[in-house]
Amino acid sequence: MPTIQDLIKTINQEKLKVDTDLVKLAFEFAQEAHLGQKRKSGEPYINHPIDTAITLAKYHLDQDTIIAGLVHDVPEDTKKTLKDIEKEFGPNVAGLVEGITKLGKLKYRGIERYIENLRKMFVAMAADIRVIFIKFADRLHNLKTLESLEPRKRERIARETLEIYAPIANRLGIWQLKGKLEDLSFKYLYPKEYESIKEAIDKHFKNREKVLSDMCVKVKSELKKEKIQIMEISGRTKDLWSMHQKLQKHNNELQRIHDIIALRVVVPTIADCYRALGIVHNKWRPMPNRFKDYIAQPKPNGYQSLHTTIFYEHGKTIEIQIRTKAMHEDAEFGIAAHWNYDERGSIQFDRELEWVKDLSKWQQEIADSTQYLDSLKIDVFQDRIFVFTPKGDVIDLPEDSTPVDFAYHIHTEIGDKATGARINNQLSSLSTPLRSGDMVEMITEKNRKGPNRDWLKFVKTRAARDKIKQNTKRGLWEAIKDFKGK
Ligand code: MN
Numbered sequence: 001m002p003t004i005q006d007l008i009k010t011i012n013q014e015k016l017k018v019d020t021d022l023v024k025l026a027f028e029f030a031q032e033a034h035l036g037q038k039r040k041s042g043e044p045y046i047n048h049p050i051d052t053a054i055t056l057a058k059y060h061l062d063q064d065t066i067i068a069g070l071v072h073d074v075p076e077d078t079k080k081t082l083k084d085i086e087k088e089f090g091p092n093v094a095g096l097v098e099g100i101t102k103l104g105k106l107k108y109r110g111i112e113r114y115i116e117n118l119r120k121m122f123v124a125m126a127a128d129i130r131v132i133f134i135k136f137a138d139r140l141h142n143l144k145t146l147e148s149l150e151p152r153k154r155e156r157i158a159r160e161t162l163e164i165y166a167p168i169a170n171r172l173g174i175w176q177l178k179g180k181l182e183d184l185s186f187k188y189l190y191p192k193e194y195e196s197i198k199e200a201i202d203k204h205f206k207n208r209e210k211v212l213s214d215m216c217v218k219v220k221s222e223l224k225k226e227k228i229q230i231m232e233i234s235g236r237t238k239d240l241w242s243m244h245q246k247l248q249k250h251n252n253e254l255q256r257i258h259d260i261i262a263l264r265v266v267v268p269t270i271a272d273c274y275r276a277l278g279i280v281h282n283k284w285r286p287m288p289n290r291f292k293d294y295i296a297q298p299k300p301n302g303y304q305s306l307h308t309t310i311f312y313e314h315g316k317t318i319e320i321q322i323r324t325k326a327m328h329e330d331a332e333f334g335i336a337a338h339w340n341y342d343e344r345g346s347i348q349f350d351r352e353l354e355w356v357k358d359l360s361k362w363q364q365e366i367a368d369s370t371q372y373l374d375s376l377k378i379d380v381f382q383d384r385i386f387v388f389t390p391k392g393d394v395i396d397l398p399e400d401s402t403p404v405d406f407a408y409h410i411h412t413e414i415g416d417k418a419t420g421a422r423i424n425n426q427l428s429s430l431s432t433p434l435r436s437g438d439m440v441e442m443i444t445e446k447n448r449k450g451p452n453r454d455w456l457k458f459v460k461t462r463a464a465r466d467k468i469k470q471n472t473k474r475g476l477w478e479a480i481k482d483f484k485g486k
Pocket of ligand 1 (some may be wrong): 073138
């Protein structure tokens, strides 16, 4: 059972700039408010907010968020109010708790509710992205204790997690959390499949713990010989839900999945990554066609690492992932690895979160829910690519976006007047799908009247689609005016 000491320990271990006295105060406040209340499982209610706050500390959230995590169920479930929270802990904490309370009122039922849920999530996220982290942490503990709920409720929560929370966690780059949310939901939604995958892995890798720890020692000593510093090394077994999805693609043949167990090696620099890779390949035979250089060519979602599969024993393979500390933190914490704090200690975001703001804006503009869902599918629940402007600015677009999407992302005028594009200095058509890492330069013509309606056939972003529709309409209207004038 989680205790306040565990929370303080986590805060210290993660070296967070958090006033632990204030955290203790918040704990006492919550404990008093929830006094006598029990969870469905029979344990004291306070365990739930403590566990929530511990997760938030593990993901390096700030002081206000950790405190909000401790008191997040107070206004909804106890006699104490949001006003009391504001009086004790200030408007920032109260604002976060208010955000989380508003989210809590929705229940997932059918497609309409689903969309409503998404809308609310994005509005809350746009107001303060930290709210979504509290919701994730809260959900994680609820999933851990799902056993004690009735089956119907269990299923609803698991499905909602798999369909709404996990994709958002993925989009925010918090892959570790995404994996946890998925596996906990998987167990309840598809118990048979879950058990059979677990069994298969246990059978296939009876001694996987030992293999992983042996390989840790061996890789360590090989790198040490060549004087490469290891900052961190750990083993992991592939998440079950992602394995389930991969198995479905591969005819359920476990032998065809080569990254079931993997070793993660964190070294200081990119040069060290490539040197370490060479040392590993020199010592163990690499499996052909399994080497991936995601450092030079990041995955569409921005993930970076070197991956290779080696034979550690006759016929037995293990994946080795080599990366720098910064890449490792990106993969573990996603967006949380990127925020900065201003002088007052509140979180500042860079452009990365523009899409969240866009989404909340659209939800006010679009009355039709199915249309909103379509936009979401395109712009959120799809992998992203990162392309460059000639000046080197990074532009984040959905996968398979075209130069027209790129142009409208930069400026309406550039989109409207586009006649062609140079992709990596090669003249290319406006419908060419862009790939991560491309450098894109637009060719425009001042006298061009406006966009071409045919572009609607290939554009991928809502922004481009809307602008094209809007500006071709106006073009037609102007044409009519011109005609009348004559
Ligand atoms: Mn809660």
